[in-house]
Amino acid sequence: MKMRLVLLTFLWCGASLLAQDYFPDNDGVKAKNNNYTAFTNARINVxxxxxxxxxxxxxxxxxxxxAGTSVAIPENTVMIDLNGKSIxxxxxxxxxxxxxxxxxxxxSQGRSTQYNPTREGFYWNDHITPENNAIAKFKYDDKKAEELRKVGFGVVNSHIRDGIARGTGVLVALNATGDDADRILDDRSAQFFSFKKSIAKRQSYPTSLMGAMALLRxxxxDADWxxxxxxxxxxxxxxxxISNRSLPQIFAAGDKGNVLRAxxxxxxxxxxxxxxxxxxxxxxxxxxxxxxxxxxxxxNFPDAYDVSDPYEANYVxxxxxxxxxxxxxxxxxxADKGIDFSFTLHQLKTPSKFKASLIKAVKYGLPKEKALAALTTTPASILGKSDKIGTLKPGSYANFLITSGDIFDRKTTLYENWVQGQINVISDKDQKDIRGEYDLIAGGMTYSLSISGEPGKLKSEVKQxxxxxxxxxxYKNDWLELSFETDKGEKRYRMSGRTYESTENLSGRLILPNGNGSTFKAIKTGALADKKSESAEKDQKPEVVPVTFPNVGYGYTSKPRSETLLFRNATVWTGADAGIMExxxxxxxxxxISKIGKDLNSSRAKVIDATGKHLTAGIIDEHSHIAGLAINEAxxxxxxxxxxxxxVDHEDMDIYRNLAGGVTTIQLLHGSxxxxxxxxxxxxLKWSESADDMIFPNSPKFIKFALGENVKQSNWQSFARFPQTRMxxxxxxxxxxxxxxxxxxxxxxGKPYRADEELEAISEILKGERFISCHSYVQSxxxxxxxxxxxxxxxxxxFTHILEGxxxxxxMAEHGVGGSTFSDWWAYKFEVNDAIPYNAAIMAQQGVTVAxxxxxxxxxRRLNQEAAKTIKYGGMSQEEAWKTVTINPAxxxxxxxxxGSIEIGKDADLVLWNKHPMSVYAKAEKTLIEGAVYFDLEKDSQLRESIKKERNKLINLMLKEKESGGKTQTPRQNKKERFHCDSL
Known part of the structure; x- marks a missing residue:
């Protein structure tokens, strides 16, 4: 009791010293507390x-x-013994x-869209607001601060989570007794960015991820200029x-791909x-x-899916x-890769879920030292505040936790969270821990009693x-209150008693259901019985399935590599002057492609018997919207x-499906x-490679233009943006x-000029350095x-689509423009009513290069069959028809x-077909890009079986999770949207 009074006196005095020392004090005599506090006999994680x-x-x-083992203790020191506890x-x-x-x-204002900025004297885009300062909108909330302190946080770096350039943050100590003059460690702690525009602003641009990236560039x-x-x-x-350049720069990316983009x-x-x-x-x-x-x-680790219903399981x-x-x-x-990281509460529903997630990460192999660094030294380093926070080195703020033991053990109790030398009690460290198994004797009957839960929030289970x-x-301040009901709730027993250090048993006053007084006794029979024993839990390592490239169905365990291959005895569609070679x-x-001929030999080559099969160049799709995360910046x-x-979305399953259809190259076009x-x-289409590695090396520069209904917005009744007519x-x-x-x-x-990314691209067109692919329908x-x-x-x-070509x-032939068209699409909107399936053949007859x-x-994935339609509609030869999906788009x-063709010296982008390549029965047996096999029909069959087995394994693991009391979520179908020209 004496120690508590001393400590309370210290805290009262400590609160006063937090006030700014040059303020007048009209409430009493000015006094500064120069006392020390020493926490002894602790395991200290400096x-x-x-x-x-x-x-x-x-x-x-x-x-x-x-902090040390031989610390000189001044006379004016309050001593706190932490024997057996950790800091x-x-x-x-x-x-x-x-x-x-x-x-x-x-x-919302209906269909009305705002294209112009709303502010004067600021940047032209409303989503760029680096002038925002979080300190201007900051108000300390001790209720929320208490939630954060309860899970171990002492300092937070707060900011306005809105916009692309979000302004500066404010670094706050979660000090319950001070004021903002004490708590604010830095009122310009960092500058924040994201790819997401402001929810508070209605300016339409950007509407896409690629637009946000262009805007940031x-x-x-503009800032440099x-x-x-x-x-x-x-x-x-x-x-x-410009003023914020010297601050730490933090970017809210939100997933692995955006980390790389940022x-x-x-x-x-x-x-x-x-x-x-x-x-x-x-x-x-x-x-x-x-x-x-x-x-x-x-x-924010995801919950297991409830896959107990086989039909619903198929959705996942x-x-x-x-x-x-x-x-x-x-x-x-x-951590194994040597990547530094810090942890955040962001995306957790409540801070209370943090401890379980943290312990789960450790259970899955995260070293405890790395885990602690992610919560202390690494975030301090990010903020450039390593000398003030994140450690217990001399001169650092006295921000520390007192625990019952290893902080990464789920059974460990957090007793106190000290912030700037001020105590915040989470659980009374001097209170006896009464968790365990008991025989409860009350009213002449013996019941079994289990007391579990956190020390500050106990749970009871009484069984007859x-x-x-x-x-x-x-349970509070060593006083226990316990009640239970029998006979379907008709009889209620109420108990109250005080615990003592000298005994593990509990006893006290009992009020019987009839109101008479008596006594109860709870005799401890052992420690709390876990569902899993401590040793079993330590030995049990979670089963983690291997990552594939990409990490989706049909992903590869290893990336394909170029091989020396000899295709023997094939029907070769060269797409060149040599024609079709038997x-x-x-x-x-x-x-x-090293050699083409009869009876070739190579001792190092893997021989592929292509007898009765057809070898072609890989199909090229001049106009595609697969493998994109966005299509239109509108x-x-x-x-x-x-x-x-x-x-580029290198995980799009349509890449794999296209390879299965013999497609090796595409032009991913912007929409219309x-x-x-x-x-x-x-x-x-290098399935298994990164987005960057899929980009054709030294690509010619292209840009999408568009004509017709889409760009004048007649299909979605938008009247706010110019143009509204074809004129x-x-x-x-x-x-x-x-x-x-x-x-x-x-x-x-030679005069100063403002670099403009938009006009740079259009200038390249005028200089012949960038080529136009234009969405088009109507001849005018x-x-x-x-x-x-x-x-x-x-x-x-x-001209792509070009259905009135x-x-x-x-x-078109006179101008020198090519045509990339559909084989037989028409009448799906008004401006294609005049389309005919003979379009491709007629343009080709006039000397237009047609794809x-x-x-x-x-x-x-069926362009081979689309090419075949030009034979029926227009009488193209087989060779010329095949060129519409190979050398012509090239x-x-x-x-x-x-x-685009099979010629010596060209890249080995090849497809081996089991039948005539334009047959509806033809299958691509192997699809190669630069000599590496990216699709193999036999391997595809193996993958299908492997996927079945893996799904079954994961379903069983999720069922076990549910059976052991783990939280689950409802199965849902998470399908990627397939884009077209007009996808917004």
Whole structure:
């Protein structure tokens, strides 16, 4: 009792010293508490790697004075004996919104869309708000602070979670007794960014991930230009961005792919972001390691799916099942790779779930030292505050936890969380722990009693024989209150008693159901009986299924590599002057076609018997929307600055399906939401490789233009954006080309100019460095764009769709533009009513280079059959028909020197068909890209069996999880949207 009075006196005095010392005190005599507090006989974790056994921690004025085994104790010291207990630095969350008012979602105004900014004197885009400061919206909330302190946090870095450039954060100590002058450790702690636009602003641009990336690039470019004094007007957003450059930079990415995208943005600016992940980084650990970024990891491990209903179980994809199984190992995988990371409460429903998730990560192999670093030293390092927080070194804030033992043991109790030298009691460390198994004697009967739960929140279970009775328990300040009911609730027994250190048994007063008084006794029979014994739990290692490339169904355990292959005795469709060669051998070496001829030999080659089979070049789809995370940036009438290479989805199952259909290369095109769309990505469908490794090396530059109903927005009744007519579409082109000419002239003048990513791309068209693929239908508009191009002295490269191409084929040939069309689509909207299936053949007869494309994920894997339709509709020869999906699209994409035909020296992008390649019965047995087999029909059968077995294993693991009391979620179908030109 005496020690408690001393401690209370210390705390009262300590609170007064937190007030700013130059403030007048009109409430009493000024006094400064210079006392020390020494915590002795504790296991002190000074840092994750420095542990002092049976040590002393000395603090004064809210700071650590010393920690060690031989600490000199001053006379004016309050002594606290922590024999058998542990001390850890309090935790730090660098990605919080604690105490910061978050914006409210802007009210919807129907179909009305806002294209222009709403602010003057700030950046042109409302989602760029680096001038925002979290401190201006900060209000300390002790109720929420208490929730955070209860799970071990002492400091949080809070910010406004809204917008693309979000402004600065505020670093806050969760000090319950001080004021903001004490708590605010830094009012400009970091600068925050994301790919998500503000919910409070209605400006439409950007509408896509690629738009957000382009906006960030332009923002940084504009800041550099502004910083050099080139602007005649004041921009408070850019000034704030420039002013905040010296702060830590934190980027909210949210998943493995966006981690890599954010790092690319940073690399281009010489910025190393600390990046918020999403828990799936284990799938791209090697690539993330190469970023050198420090990650901020949420511990939001998914619950198992309730797969007890076999029909509902079918809804859950293998990828989602795997993520449930693999996600808890994410921190362990990253730690093994040497990737630094911190933990955050972000995405957890409540802070109370944090401890279980943290312990789960450790159970899945995360070393405890790494786990502690992720909560202390790493977040402190991210914030540049390692000298003040995150450790218990001299001079650091006295932010520390007192626990009953190892903080990563689920049975460990957190007693106190000290923040800036101020105590916050979580559980009374001096209170006796009464958890265990008892024989309860009450009212002449003996019952079994189990007391479990956390020390501050106990649970009781009372049984009469095997019958569980309704019970309730409360325990505080060594006083126990217990009640239970018998006879279906008709009889209620109420007990109250005080516990004593001298005995493990419990006793006290009992009130019987009839109101008479008596006594009860609970005799302890042993420790709490776990469902699993301690040793069994330690020995049991979670079973984690292997990661594949990509980590979805039909992913590969190893990435294909180029082989030396000899295809013997095939029917070879060269697509060149040699035509179709019967009973011919093709040798593939070093990713190239090495030899073509009869009776070839190579001692090192793997021989493939192709007798009765057909070998062709890989199919090329000039117009595709598979393998994209987004298709349209619809926020402006021109989005020439956006890049499809930014949003390649290397995990799209349609890549694998296309390989099974013999497709090896595609042009991933922007959609047709605006007259001037985004820059294309030419991809090789290298299933198992990263998005970057799928991009065709040294790709020619392309951009998507569009004509017709979509760009004038007649199909979705939008009236806010220019253009609204086909005439307006022409004026958009003329305006942008004229601006690009003037921009290029300014660049070449040597005068200062503002670099503009949009006009840079359009200037490349005028210089012949970038080619246009134009979505088109109606002959009048086709003529219009050719005339606009001729006015500005360039040639349109490709009209895609071009379903009225047969009407203007002679003019197309004269202009020099190619046509990439459907084989037999028509009448699916008004502007294609005049389409005919003879279109491709008629254009080809006029000398136009013609390709058959898909624009559809389902059609793209049957382009061999689409090519065959040109034989029926127009009488093309077999060879010319096959060229519409091989060498002709290669010519349109300017890659025909590398792919599209079987010729010596070209890349070995090949398909081996079991039958005539344009037969409806033909199957691709092997599909090669640069000599590596990316699809194999025999391996496909093996994968199907492997997937069945893995699904069954994961289902059984989830059933076990449910049976053992684990939480589950309802099965759901998580299907990727298939994109088309007009997908928004």
């Amino acid at each position: 840092t994750p790697s420095q542990v002092i056994a049976n040590g002393t921690l000395l603090i004064q004025h809210g700071k650590v004075v010393q 850890y630095p309090s935790f730090i969350d660098v990605f919080s919104d604690f105490g910061v008012a978050q914006p409210k979602k802007a009210k 332009q923002m940084y470019s 502004y910083d050099k004094g080139n602007s005649d007007t004041k921009d408070r957003s850019l000034e704030a961005l 790092d690319k943005i940073g690399d281009a600016q010489g910025i190393q972001y600390a990046i918020l992940g999403g828990g799936d980084e284990y799938e791209a650990a090697d690539a993330i390691k190469n970023t050198n970024a420090v990650l901020i990891l949420p511990l 994809s293998l990828a989602d099942m795997r993520h449930w199984n693999q996600a808890p190992a994410n921190p362990k995988v990253l 024989d095997t019958n569980k009775l309704k019970s309730k328990i409360a 009973n011919t051998d093709v040798l593939v070496r070093d990713g190239k 926020g402006h009438n021109s989005s020439a600055e956006v890049k499809m290479t930014d949003v 939401a605006n007259p001037i769309g985004g820059q294309s990505a030419i991809l090789r 307006g579409v022409e004026q958009v082109f003329i305006n942008y080309f004229q601006r690009a000419k003037e921009y290029e002239a300014l660049k070449n003048s 508009e086709i003529n219009m764009l050719m005339k606009v191009a001729e006015k500005f002295d360039f040639t349109v490269n490709t 047969y009407k203007v084929a002679d003019k 058959i494309n898909s624009d559809d994920a389902e059609m793209s 010519k349109l994409l300017h890659i025909d020197d590398r792919v």
